[in-house]
Amino acid sequence: MSELAVEMRNVWKVYPDGTIALRGVDFTVNKGEIHGLLGENGAGKTTLMRILYGEIRPSKGLIKVFGKRVNFKGPWDAVKTGIGMVYQHFSLIPSFTVLENLYLSLTSLKRNISLDYVRKLAEEIMSKVGFDIPLDAKVEDLAIGVQQRVEILKTLMRDARVIILDEPTSVLTPIEVEELFKTLTRLKKLGITIIFISHKLKEVKRVTDRITVLRRGKVVGVVNTKDVNEVDLARMMVGREVFLKLKKTLVSPKESILAIENLWVRDDRGLDAVRGISLILRKGEILGIAGIQGNGQKELAEAIAGLRPVIKGRILLENEDITNLPPYLRYRKGLSYIPDSRSIGLILDLNVVSNSILTRLRDFVGRGTSILWGKAREFAGSLTRRFNVIVESLNTPVKYLSGGNQQKLMVGREVATLPKVIVASEPTHGLDVSATEYIRSLLIKLRDMGVAILLISSDLDEILQLSDRIAVIYEGRIMAIGKPQDFTLEKLGLLMGGVKVE
Amino acid sequence: MSKLGSLLRGWRLSEYLVIIIEVCGSIALGIGIATSLLYVLGFDPGKGMALLLGGGFTDPDYLLSRATFIMMTGLAFSIPLMAGLFNIGGEGQMYVGGLVSLLTAIYTGNLLLALIAGGAAGLALGLFIAALRVYRGVNEVISSIMLNWTLYYLTIYLITNTFYDPLAPHESIKVPLSARLGFISINGFKLHVIFPISLVFILLAYYVLYHTKIGFEIRASGLSPKAAKYASLNPERAMIYAMCLGGFFGGVAGALNVLGFTYYIDTLLTTMYGMGFDGIGVALMGRGHPIGIVFSSIFFSMLIIGGQSMQMALNAPKEVADALSGIIIMALALPYAYRMVLSYLRARRLISRGSY
Numbered sequence: 028m029s030e031l032a033v034e035m036r037n038v039w040k041v042y043p044d045g046t047i048a049l050r051g052v053d054f055t056v057n058k059g060e061i062h063g064l065l066g067e068n069g070a071g072k073t074t075l076m077r078i079l080y081g082e083i084r085p086s087k088g089l090i091k092v093f094g095k096r097v098n099f100k101g102p103w104d105a106v107k108t109g110i111g112m113v114y115q116h117f118s119l120i121p122s123f124t125v126l127e128n129l130y131l132s133l134t135s136l137k138r139n140i141s142l143d144y145v146r147k148l149a150e151e152i153m154s155k156v157g158f159d160i161p162l163d164a165k166v167e168d169l170a171i172g173v174q175q176r177v178e179i180l181k182t183l184m185r186d187a188r189v190i191i192l193d194e195p196t197s198v199l200t201p202i203e204v205e206e207l208f209k210t211l212t213r214l215k216k217l218g219i220t221i222i223f224i225s226h227k228l229k230e231v232k233r234v235t236d237r238i239t240v241l242r243r244g245k246v247v248g249v250v251n252t253k254d255v256n257e258v259d260l261a262r263m264m265v266g267r268e269v270f271l272k273l274k275k276t277l278v279s280p281k282e283s284i285l286a287i288e289n290l291w292v293r294d295d296r297g298l299d300a301v302r303g304i305s306l307i308l309r310k311g312e313i314l315g316i317a318g319i320q321g322n323g324q325k326e327l328a329e330a331i332a333g334l335r336p337v338i339k340g341r342i343l344l345e346n347e348d349i350t351n352l353p354p355y356l357r358y359r360k361g362l363s364y365i366p367d368s369r370s371i372g373l374i375l376d377l378n379v380v381s382n383s384i385l386t387r388l389r390d391f392v393g394r395g396t397s398i399l400w401g402k403a404r405e406f407a408g409s410l411t412r413r414f415n416v417i418v419e420s421l422n423t424p425v426k427y428l429s430g431g432n433q434q435k436l437m438v439g440r441e442v443a444t445l446p447k448v449i450v451a452s453e454p455t456h457g458l459d460v461s462a463t464e465y466i467r468s469l470l471i472k473l474r475d476m477g478v479a480i481l482l483i484s485s486d487l488d489e490i491l492q493l494s495d496r497i498a499v500i501y502e503g504r505i506m507a508i509g510k511p512q513d514f515t516l517e518k519l520g521l522l523m524g525g526v527k528v529e
Numbered sequence: 530m531s532k533l534g535s536l537l538r539g540w541r542l543s544e545y546l547v548i549i550i551e552v553c554g555s556i557a558l559g560i561g562i563a564t565s566l567l568y569v570l571g572f573d574p575g576k577g578m579a580l581l582l583g584g585g586f587t588d589p590d591y592l593l594s595r596a597t598f599i600m601m602t603g604l605a606f607s608i609p610l611m612a613g614l615f616n617i618g619g620e621g622q623m624y625v626g627g628l629v630s631l632l633t634a635i636y637t638g639n640l641l642l643a644l645i646a647g648g649a650a651g652l653a654l655g656l657f658i659a660a661l662r663v664y665r666g667v668n669e670v671i672s673s674i675m676l677n678w679t680l681y682y683l684t685i686y687l688i689t690n691t692f693y694d695p696l697a698p699h700e701s702i703k704v705p706l707s708a709r710l711g712f713i714s715i716n717g718f719k720l721h722v723i724f725p726i727s728l729v730f731i732l733l734a735y736y737v738l739y740h741t742k743i744g745f746e747i748r749a750s751g752l753s754p755k756a757a758k759y760a761s762l763n764p765e766r767a768m769i770y771a772m773c774l775g776g777f778f779g780g781v782a783g784a785l786n787v788l789g790f791t792y793y794i795d796t797l798l799t800t801m802y803g804m805g806f807d808g809i810g811v812a813l814m815g816r817g818h819p820i821g822i823v824f825s826s827i828f829f830s831m832l833i834i835g836g837q838s839m840q841m842a843l844n845a846p847k848e849v850a851d852a853l854s855g856i857i858i859m860a861l862a863l864p865y866a867y868r869m870v871l872s873y874l875r876a877r878r879l880i881s882r883g884s885y
Contacts, residue, residue: 332759334758334759353761354759354761355761358761364759366759370753370755370756371753371755371756371759372756372759373756374749374752374753374756374757375752375753376752376753377748377749377752381745381749385749385756385760386759386760386761388742388745388760388761388762392742395741396741396742396743397736397740397741397742398740398741398742398745400740
């Protein structure tokens with residue numbers, strides 16, 4: 028009955044480094060509907076939409092917009108066809124007024140337009156969709172929700188008939204979310220098609236007409252929203268066929284070593300990212316923090332490591348308050364941190380020796396302030412041997428090492444002195460199977476030696492495989508905590524999507 | 530020995546060969562273009578090029594002394610750059626170093642004190658620029674350029690008004706004999722002692738940068754501020770250290786100039802003017818490495834002196850000499866540019882293969 032607004036057939040995307048992001052995706056959106064695109068991190072949602080918006084090209088596949096075959100060379104082609112995109116991070120110039128921002132985005136399409144023309148057009152469209160944005164206010168003075176409306180207005184002024192919203196609610200307060208939903212319904216009434224990317228089950232369930240669920244670059248289902256409930260969606264989103272079993276002995280709970288009490292931490296934008304988390308980590312256990320990226324995991328890890336100030340709450344290491352200690356003193360007390368990115372944990376332009384001593388420089392400084400390079404070389408050599416880091420020479424800059432070898436070097440450096448507590452953030456992110464297995468069994472070995480490990484990962488397989496206890500984080504709060512056998516995949520999926528379950 | 534061995538293991542011999550061929554090729558290209566330019570402009574190309582490239586060697590002492598100053602200002606630029614700062618203020622740091630060491634020499638007559646005072650003055654200026662950047666967010670390029678001019682005129686004012694020599698009013702009072710750096714003579718070859726002294730400073734810079742915690746902090750912070758922070762290093766502190774070191778060497782450049790070469794400052798600062806900026810080229814050509822800077826400073830010195838002698842012999846305008854030096858320097862940068870283009874093309878090819 029309904030016409031198709033967007034039709035993507037058998038779309039593949041293979042990146043130059045061999046990563047396969049999309050494996051033959053079929054994606055169709057009816058004209059005038061709100062279509063949800065649901066999936067975990069790395070499922071391929073954003074890649075698919077960036078292809079539709081002409082930002083990246085598919086390796087293979089057919090794309091039709093309003094029945095016409097298209098071959099976008101860049102976003103400008105997509106804009107001309109009537110596709111608009113609102114990113115999670117806005118592309119507005121903060122020190123310009125709203126009007127100036129609108130003018131800027133329009134001049135790239137039509138030359139010789141006047142500010143008055145832009146004002147008239149903006150007011151016309153605002154009255155149609157019921158916006159009331161102060162056009163002469165500076166963007167930086169506006170609330171985030173209003174800025175988002177400016178972005179939507181921008182796409183409408185460029186005659187967008189399909190608007191893609193990438194995780195639009197992640198930056199909004201609950202009240203702003205309500206306002207956004209009202210806007211979306213109004214836009215739908217005007218005949219505009221909306222693609223809503225999200226991993227939040229409740230929101231997708233509430234606002235969309237149809238939903239496509241992606242998992243690992245494949246479509247696992249297309250459903251009418253009214254036919255499914257959140258449990259179905261969660262199962263589709265995280266459902267897994269296989270998981271590898273690593274040999275793991277059971278542990279008996281030992282005394283606690285790290286305690287976090289009602290911790291509040293802010294993100295880079297100054298918003299609360301961790302909202303009152305309390306956790307206890309025991310010796311010889313792996314506590315897995317499951318959750319979708321961007322729910323406060325990074326801020327939690329950085330606060331424990333001392334890289335991010337704590338707004339409220341306490342962190343206790345062996346009953347000693349370390350909340351305000353600088354990072355190197357925490358390090359000395361036996362707390363080490365494996366960051367989620369190798370570009371933070373390593374300095375890629377420096378060689379293997381320098382990187383081996385990066386976080387423990389103080390152990391390699393002799394009399395005065397001179398560095399004992401001989402001792403450092405010995406240490407680097409023993410690291411590479413112990414942790415199977417394959418290097419041509421210790422003088423090779425680490426940027427020439429493969430990702431797996433870089434990771435082994437970084438993890439090896441952090442665990443070499445057998446710390447008491449390890450905070451490991453996405454320790455196997457982007458690694459091949461053998462390197463992943465190596466790091467995972469290393470973490471288990473450390474656990475068996477009595478080290479307490481806080482494992483933060485958005486990879487559910489990893490969490491389920493390694494954890495002795497699992498805590499699910501959502502929007503900076505712990506939704507639930509318990510043994511792995513207390514959670515079914517379905518339940519985990521629901522919790523990660525923000526749905527409370529009994 | 531083991532160091533050399535591991536260096537060779539990392540770098541295959543054929544790679545060295547390629548580099549040598551590239552460098553020789555680009556030098557030949559640069560000389561070729563320069564020669565044809567001279568020909569087109571109607572000067573004797575053979576004589577011109579011989580003077581440009583050979584003129585510097587007629588007086589090796591002058592060649593090396595001249596290299597001394599830009600070697601030091603080269604350090605003044607390269608060390609802050611390692612921490613991610615653009616120190617355009619080598620010029621001002623050199624003036625203040627020269628001025629303070631002159632005044633210290635006049636009032637105390639103590640050589641060592643004067644040298645240290647000159648370096649300390651440059652250090653203080655570097656510290657000031659870094660503090661403005663770190664604590665007040667003032668861009669170091671702006672503040673250091675403005676300070677260059679402030680110090681330029683301040684120095685001229687003090688020399689013309691207060692510290693001029695009554696017998697030669699366009700010059701300052703001379704450095705007293707007790708505070709002068711003289712010559713050393715090797716087999717009858719007289720050399721200003723400032724050149725060997727500058728090599729000691731180069732070694733000092735090398736030691737600080739590559740063998741101390743401060744140097745590690747500077748290099749790590751410049752390459753990746755995020756990683757440095759993660760490792761409990763402090764990128765802002767690194768900026769301050771780096772500017773202090775850079776300023777110190779800028780000040781030393783001025784002090785060596787006054788105490789060891791001219792023994793006075795003239796009222797137009799002609800003996801120092803422009804050397805801070807030459808240091809930028811020296812530092813870039815030496816790839817920011819202290820040892821590389823030794824060679825690039827001598828090379829620059831050769832071109833500067835050669836350009837001057839060509840100018841005089843051919844009666845050519847100064848601009849021609851500068852243009853020719855520029856062509857040769859640019860040609861030396863060619864292998865680098867060529868490698869960048871190659872890697873860009875390789876990346877393009879990979880991407881297009883990936884998506885189509």
